[in-house]
Amino acid sequence: MEAWRLPVSSSIRGKLISAGYTSLSSISSVSSSDLARDVNITEEEAFEIMKLANQASGSNSCNGSRSLINGAKNAWDMLHEEDSLPRITTSCSDLDNILGGGISCRDVTEIGGVPGIGKTQIGIQLSVNVQIPREFGGLGGKAIYIDTEGSFMVERALQIAEACVEDMKEYTGYMHKHFKANQVEMKPKDILENIIYFRVCSYTEQIALVNHLDKFISENKDVKVVIIDSITFHFRQDFDDLAQRTRVLSEMALKFMKLAKKFSLAVSIYRTHYYTSLTLTRLSLSRGHTQPVTLRLALILQSQVVLLNQVTTKYTQGTFQLALALGDSWSHSCTNRVILYWNGDERYAYIDKSPSLPSASASYTVTSRGLRNSSSSSKRVKMM
Template sequence: MTSRSLKRAGISPELTDQLKRHKIESCKDLLTHTSFEVMYAAGLSYQKTIGMLETVSRVIAPPFTTTLALWKYNLDSWFSTSIPALDKVLRGGLPCGSITEVTGPSGCGKTQFCLMLSVVATLPKELGGLDRSVIYIDTESAFSAERLVEIAENRFTDYYKCKDKVLQMASRVHIFREMTCQDVLCRLERLEEIIISTRAGLIILDSVASVVRKEFDTTLPGNLIHRSNLLGQESTTLKYLAHQFNIPVVLTNQITTHIVNQGSGTAPEGDSGMVTAALGNTWSHSVNTRFIVQYVDGHQRQLLIAKSPVAPFVMLNYTIQKEGIVIKENNGGET
């Protein structure tokens, strides 16, 4: 990954400080300069400069692997959602090392789902958690510390009887409020060192569509291309972070309506469009797992597993309670 810092590429702190004075901080910065420019900035001999460039090039080159190694690596790489019915369908939970998207209309519980996952990630491993911290990027000012604590105390009542454990959990959820596309992208490109320093085991971006749809009017010339380029950079960075640290990345997305030509015979009479995830087909291919949440009635909602490498298309009814997302089993029980 070219945005990786030079320190993470094995360059000594003294040399990285020297290069930083010349605005060379990442692998990308280094490799976009000529060998002579790097030699001047680093104060090295030509041979040592070439050696450093080769080292950095090897570090960021995608490594090859075998199917057997990948299978063994992913065998236990699942993050429990704490919802048994959903974990069962997903063969263990959310896949680590990949991107999961939750898309749906406002008020359906996307942020509630993210808050619940944040609590679970901080739990000890013996309780199904990761015993790690959380990086939560909030682009809509929708994060609620009070709601986070309420979910924790009601979903895991026995564990969070002790106030100190509640405080410890809250201190491990790191919030970054980014309100523009550029701010989000810059934050993602700086996350590598933050993940290491905070021991993060989960990344949440709530929501990926909010700032993009506000800033890009795709009816204007050139905006669609610029938006696609930005989303491509974001997805590439998120995929790299997920794979590099083998952690789950969870995003929320909005919905859009695609107009259907009634005269074409592609939609029933009176049906003028269909609801789908926002941001287009290119973005859709960047997502590994997709949940669609929607209303059933004023109280009940529905979660659809619309895309998954392991799970079939499944619909699960749920409600939002004090303890977060509660999915009803077919027999009428709750999980």
């Protein structure tokens, strides 16, 4: 049960959510005095809230235990389940290769990079490509695009949608010469209609929307990808209490994980990142990854959740370095982390963290038609 369902006044409910207490477990894990301080209420009110939360948790405990037992799986079935998970292509084969064929379901993927590197372009590309019909190897789903910065460009989405339809028609023409092929009935207008866009202007709106995603996706089961551009924007500006921010973000990451498992979706998180090209190039070469390998962004809810992140400066060993925002605790919240960086005039993607994919890098380019292979993708990553 979520905290917003508690029988309390709307003002206290809003304070709880704003302070990061979005689930019953988060309320039960603190003392009444801490809850009163964080939510800015009296200790008596905090005690009553905790009492209601404990009662609600107790009423659901039996069902929760039964659900846990019934949900047991063996590792062999899990392996076959992972192999059969669908993926979303990025339209860049080199990138898809290091991602194992594209963005996969049931993972949360964070994508970080410096401004202008193409994070939003990837987000728009995924929101279009997730709609490729199943007969063409796609998922035939819809996309949720959560825009915190106002960077979504509908004109750009139309360009990429038109290119996607043209690519499918070209593929159909080729197949007609050799095999029986399906006709392309999708139009760019249909693709834009299937991108569900949310503009959030504060961290409270962002928290409220994330809390509502479970219900929304349950009612719209054809949603296959959730893109958040970017996860960090409001949390870097409006929070002075870092402990509170960590708690709020941890609750949000937990919700993404639950959505991923429940709906077999992909969650992709984007943020701006400022690692230098030199640092990443050395890191890539030191691990022996000199050839492009396939890359894919991860999916949740049979849709993917892509989280975009921003960058900040970090003081390490006597020098300031650019690093992904939100600190080390947030870095453990996502299953996969992909870092985008410049190597000279070339854009590269580097898999910095993944439980199933090896660390690898691949070049890509952003064209008028969307993401594509770099013309010099056969080159080795050079030392700056």
